[in-house]
Structure formats: structure tokens, C-alpha cells
Amino acid sequence: MTAVEAEAATGKAAAAIRQKPRRGGIADGTTRTSRTVKYLLLLLFLLFVLTPVYVVLITSFKTSADTTAAEQWSLPETWTLEPWRKAWDVLQPYMVRSLSLAVPAAIISSMIGSANGFVLARWRFPGANLVFAFILFGMFIPYQAVMLPLRTTFQELNVTRGVPTLIIAHVIYGIPICTLIFRNYYATIVPHEIIESARVDGAGLIQTYVRIILPISIAGFVVTLIWQFTSVWNDFLFALFLTQQQNGPVTLGLAALSGGQKVDYAASMAGALITSFPTLLVYILLGRWFIGGLMAGALKG
Amino acid sequence: MHGRIRTWGPGALVLLPTVLLLGYFVYGLIAWSFNTSLTDRHTARKGPADYVGLENYTNLFGEERFLNSLKNLGVLTVAFIVGTLIFGLLWALLLEKGVPGESVFRSVFLFPMAISMIASGVVWGWLLNPSQGDEARGLNRLFSILQLNFLENSWWTAGSRWTTMMSIALPAVWQLSGYIMALFLAGFRGIPPELREAARVDGASEFKLYRHVLFPQLSPIALSALIILGHMSLKLFDLIYAITGPNQFRTEVPSIYMWNTLLRSDQAKAAAIAIVMLAVVAVLVIPYVAYTVRQESNE
Numbered sequence: 001m002t003a004v005e006a007e008a009a010t011g012k013a014a015a016a017i018r019q020k021p022r023r024g025g026i027a028d029g030t031t032r033t034s035r036t037v038k039y040l041l042l043l044l045f046l047l048f049v050l051t052p053v054y055v056v057l058i059t060s061f062k063t064s065a066d067t068t069a070a071e072q073w074s075l076p077e078t079w080t081l082e083p084w085r086k087a088w089d090v091l092q093p094y095m096v097r098s099l100s101l102a103v104p105a106a107i108i109s110s111m112i113g114s115a116n117g118f119v120l121a122r123w124r125f126p127g128a129n130l131v132f133a134f135i136l137f138g139m140f141i142p143y144q145a146v147m148l149p150l151r152t153t154f155q156e157l158n159v160t161r162g163v164p165t166l167i168i169a170h171v172i173y174g175i176p177i178c179t180l181i182f183r184n185y186y187a188t189i190v191p192h193e194i195i196e197s198a199r200v201d202g203a204g205l206i207q208t209y210v211r212i213i214l215p216i217s218i219a220g221f222v223v224t225l226i227w228q229f230t231s232v233w234n235d236f237l238f239a240l241f242l243t244q245q246q247n248g249p250v251t252l253g254l255a256a257l258s259g260g261q262k263v264d265y266a267a268s269m270a271g272a273l274i275t276s277f278p279t280l281l282v283y284i285l286l287g288r289w290f291i292g293g294l295m296a297g298a299l300k301g
Numbered sequence: 302m303h304g305r306i307r308t309w310g311p312g313a314l315v316l317l318p319t320v321l322l323l324g325y326f327v328y329g330l331i332a333w334s335f336n337t338s339l340t341d342r343h344t345a346r347k348g349p350a351d352y353v354g355l356e357n358y359t360n361l362f363g364e365e366r367f368l369n370s371l372k373n374l375g376v377l378t379v380a381f382i383v384g385t386l387i388f389g390l391l392w393a394l395l396l397e398k399g400v401p402g403e404s405v406f407r408s409v410f411l412f413p414m415a416i417s418m419i420a421s422g423v424v425w426g427w428l429l430n431p432s433q434g435d436e437a438r439g440l441n442r443l444f445s446i447l448q449l450n451f452l453e454n455s456w457w458t459a460g461s462r463w464t465t466m467m468s469i470a471l472p473a474v475w476q477l478s479g480y481i482m483a484l485f486l487a488g489f490r491g492i493p494p495e496l497r498e499a500a501r502v503d504g505a506s507e508f509k510l511y512r513h514v515l516f517p518q519l520s521p522i523a524l525s526a527l528i529i530l531g532h533m534s535l536k537l538f539d540l541i542y543a544i545t546g547p548n549q550f551r552t553e554v555p556s557i558y559m560w561n562t563l564l565r566s567d568q569a570k571a572a573a574i575a576i577v578m579l580a581v582v583a584v585l586v587i588p589y590v591a592y593t594v595r596q597e598s599n600e
Contacts (some may be wrong), residue, residue, distance in 0.1 A: 042396070046409055052428060055428070069437060134323065138323050141582065146326065148571065148572060150330055173327075175323065179319070236418065287411075
């Protein structure tokens with residue numbers, strides 16, 4: 001993947017974030033004091049954001065004796081892996097289900113999104129804007145408004161409760177955002193002239209898509225795959241309405257682990273970390289594309 | 302005519318499955334829910350039900366509990382939007398000229414977006430422990446360690462609607478301010494540098510530069526941010542579920558109330574609540590979608 005493609009993938013907006021402002025000859029209005037104040041403020045906010053992380057980490061290594069009120073913010077007296085082991089024992093089957101659900105759901109909705117996005121950006125037909133608006137609205141609805149009949153529909157179609165129902169639901173309701181991301185991506189990266197000359201040469205839609213569009217779509221796929229994987233992995237609403245503990249994903253498992261009467265806080269915190277690990281890993285490794293998805297979520301960004 | 306169909310026909314064909322799928326699973330199921338909301342299907346039982354017109358809606362709007370959930374939602378939305386916009390804009394302002402280690406700050410401010418609201422809700426539920434004094438836990442304990450005891454409070458468990466829902470908004474602000482920062486940062490960086498330089502040459506102060514030159518350029522982004530935050534807040538469910546559990550009248554919003562109604566198998570009422578939620582979101586989103594699509598087609 002070339003740098004140009006990568007830039008286009010994350011959208012103009014996301015690329016602009018990384019662009020450090022140009023320093024001109026004219027004073028940019030900052031003094032040493034204001035720079036220091038600015039830096040101190042930034043560090044303060046950094047602490048605010050990281051405070052929960054600190055307390056989650058230390059608590060997850062504590063024995064139950066260590067988790068008393070007075071000791072909550074101090075480091076563990078004896079470090080233990082017991083909470084992690086306990087949380088993992090509970091969450092492991094949920095993790096497997098979430099993984100076997102998030103990966104195919106992300107791939108399928110990205111593929112549909114790519115085809116849709118190409119047509120809406122570069123192979124338009126009369127009424128394409130109307131269709132685009134029709135698709136886009138699906139992105140914003142509160143899913144409660146479809147949840148009950150959705151459940152009934154799955155029952156009537158005899159779809160197995162659990163991973164299969166969730167894959168179908170996430171693919172369908174993921175189509176709008178994937179279509180939007182790819183539409184904006186192709187509108188930025190593919191010049192009209194290329195499509196025109198391919199058409200003049202007699203290439204049909206499928207040929208144009210396979211020969212010209214698909215090879216330059218990798219960066220777009222990275223964005224939608226990450227976006228879909230993250231939102232499917234983190235989904236709780238569909239999981240709660242469509243599945244049960246014995247066939248549900250990891251968010252359901254975490255809710256069970258940390259709910260109920262007698263909560264093991266150390267294990268809950270370890271569980272929160274375990275369930276967040278895959279998406280955090282994606283964020284750390286592929287952060288710039290993650291931002292690309294966020295920007296697309298804002299439509300034009 | 303035939304030739305034109307041959308050129309755009311295949312494109313329309315590609316979109317056909319999507320249109321059919323969303324036609325059923327979005328619009329069809331909404332119609333189904335709406336239909337259910339007009340009936341007396343107050344149990345899980347299948348089979349025929351009688352139409353009762355708008356009775357479920359008039360009942361809802363005459364009901365203390367539903368009005369409470371709407372008021373909670375209103376307060377939550379205001380607190381969440383104001384809080385997120387303040388932090389997001391402030392972080393963007395602090396970073397936009399570039400500081401050493403900028404990417405570290407950016408990544409840290411944005412990372413909560415990658416975490417599920419259930420996971421952050423589990424953590425924040427624990428941080429927002431209402432115990433105070435010697436027994437203080439969570440953030441209250443941190444306040445007393447830092448000698449800031451006056452900040453200790455009972456969070457969402459007692460006090461007015463405002464303090465209750467602001468306690469719920471706090472984790473949401475923590476989670477989404479980074480997103481708004483990213484939006485504004487992209488906005489600032491998209492402004493041509495010539496604009497700033499011209500203003501400085503004209504002798505504009507920093508304040509005037511932002512007030513009259515830079516901020517007006519950001520208004521489309523501010524609008525996007527407002528719509529996104531607004532519709533997120535209206536749909537907020539996981540976070541409240543994880544922090545307070547679903548059975549708290551104090552923090553109940555329509556999305557939670559709908560779930561509780563469904564647990565009691567009152568399908569018609571649950572559907573009516575869902576349709577009210579949809580109507581509120583639609584008022585916000587439809588003009589925005591229409592505006593966006595029209596603007597893009599003009600380009």
C-alpha cells in the first residue's frame with residue numbers, strides 16, 4: 001500500500017490531523033509562559049483520562065484482602081494473577097464466540113459496502129442520491145425500534161440463536177456505515193476520467209470494479225474492517241436482545257461477571273481489560289485507520 | 302433509452318440487494334414495530350391482537366415513569382453534549398498549533414473510544430461509589446487522598462436529577478471527548494495557513510483571530526459534532542445498564558425503560574417507547590441527512 005492510498009483512506013480530514021502546522025516567519029502568537037501553561041493543562045487532562053486505567057490495572061492484580069476501601073488507590077501489597085485467571089475462565093468461551101462473530105461480520109459488510117460505495121460514487125444512476133439517503137438513515141436509527149420484530153423474524157426463519165443471528169444482524173445494520181466510508185473513499189481517490197476511459201474502452205461495471213477499483217481498495221477495507229470489528233466486538237444491545245448467556249458474545253459475559261449480588265471487583269477489572277484487549281490492540285497497531293472510520297462517522301468530517 | 306439503461310442498469314442492480322435488505326430490516330421492521338404499538342399486545346402471547354389506536358402513546362405521555370425517563374434523557378443529553386464539546390474543543394485548541402509529543406496526547410485522549418461501553422461502565426460504576434468519609438471508595442477515596450474532600454459526593458445515588466444525570470454523563474464525556482477533539486483538530490488543520498497569516502499581518506490579536514477567522518470556519522464541524530453527540534445520547538443504553546443496572550428509576554431513560562417493559566413482556570408498550578425514541582432521533586437526523594446528501598450532489 002502506498003502512502004498516497006493510505007492518506008486517502010483515512011480521508012482528507014484524518015490526514016489533516018497529522019499535518020503539523022507550518023511555522024512561518026511571522027510570530028505565531030505563543031510566548032514561553034503560554035506554552036508552559038498549555039503543556040501543564042495537557043498533562044492534567046492526560047491524568048484525567050488515564051486515572052481509570054491506573055486503578056483498573058492495579059486492582060486487577062490484587063487479592064481480595066487488598067481491595068479494601070482504604071487501599072483502593074495504592075499498589076497491591078501482594079501481586080496476584082488470580083483475578084485474571086478467574087476472569088479468563090469465565091470469559092474464554094465468550095471470547096471465542098465474539099471472535100467467530102466479529103471477523104466474518106466485518107468482512108461481509110465491508111465487501112457489500114465496497115460494491116455499494118463504488119456504484120454510488122462512480123457508477124451513478126438516476127435516483128442514486130435518494131438511494132444514498134435511504135441507506136444512510138439506517139445508520140442513525142435507535143435499534144430498539146426494530147429489535148422486537150427482528151427477534152420474531154429470526155425465529156420464523158429458524159436462524160440459530162447466538163453467533164449466526166448476530167452475524168446477520170451486524171452485517172445488515174453495518175451496511176450503511178460501510179457504504180458511506182467506501183463512497184467517500186472512492187470519491188476522493190478515483191478520478192472520474194479513469195472510469196470514463198474504461199467505459200469508452202467498453203469495460204462493464206464488473207470489469208471496471210475488479211480491474212481498476214479493487215486493487216486500490218485495500219486502504220478502504222482496512223478502515224471499514226477495523227470500524228466494523230470494533231463496533232461488533234463492543235456491541236451490547238443486539239447481544240442482549242438476540243442472545244443468551246450460553247450463546248452470547250463477550251460484552252454479555254462481562255456484564256454477567258461484574259453483575260449480581262457478590263461482585264469480585266478484582267476479577268471484574270481483569271475482565272474489563274481482557275474483553276478490551278482485542279480492540280485496544282487494533283487501536284494501538286492501526287490507530288490512524290481507526291481515526292479514518294471515526295471521521296466517516298461524521299459524514300463529511 | 303435502451304442504451305442508457307444498459308449503462309446505469311448494472312449499478313442499480315448492485316444496490317438492489319442492499320435496498321431490499323434495508324427496506325425490510327430497517328423500514329419494514331420499523332413499520333412492524335409501529336403496528337405493534339397500536340395494538341393491545343400487552344403479553345408475550347402470539348396470535349391476533351386488537352387495535353387500540355394511539356392509546357399506548359397517550360398512556361405513555363400520561364405516565365409519571367415515562368415522563369421521568371424523558372426528563373432524565375433531556376438532562377443527560379445537555380450535560381453530555383456540553384461536557385464533550387468543552388473538553389473536545391479545549392483539547393483541540395491546546396493541540397492544534399502542534400506541541401512536542403502531540404501524537405501521545407492525541408492517542409491517549411482518543412483511546413477510550415476503542416473500549417466497549419460495558420467495559421467502561423463496569424469500571425466507572427466502581428469509580429462512582431457513593432460511600433464517603435472513612436468508607437469512601439472509588440473517586441471519593443481519591444478526592445480524600447488529594448485533600449479535596451469537599452468534592453466527595455453520592456454521585457447518581459442521591460440528590461437532584463441534575464447531579465444524578467451529570468454523574469452518568471461523566472463517563473460518557475470521558476469516553477467521547479477525544480472523538481470531538483479529533484473532529485475539531487481536523488477542522489483546524491484544514492484551514493489554509495494563509496488565512497491565519499493574513500489576519501496576523503493585519504494585526505489581529507490571537508483572540509480575534511480565533512473568534513472572527515478560525516471559529517467561523519469550524520461551524521460545519523460543530524454541527525456534525527452536535528448531531529452525532531445528540532443521537533448517541535438519545536440511544537445511550539450500555540453505559541447506564543453497566544453503571545447502575547437496568548432497574549434504577551433515578552437513572553432510567555427511554556432506552557432502559559423499553560428494556561424493562563419488554564422484560565415484563567408488554568410488547569405493545571415496549572414498541573411504543575421504541576417508536577418515540579425513533580421519532581426523537583428522526584427529528585434530529587433527517588434534516589441532517591437530507592442536507593448532507595443535497596450538499597454532496599452539488600459538488
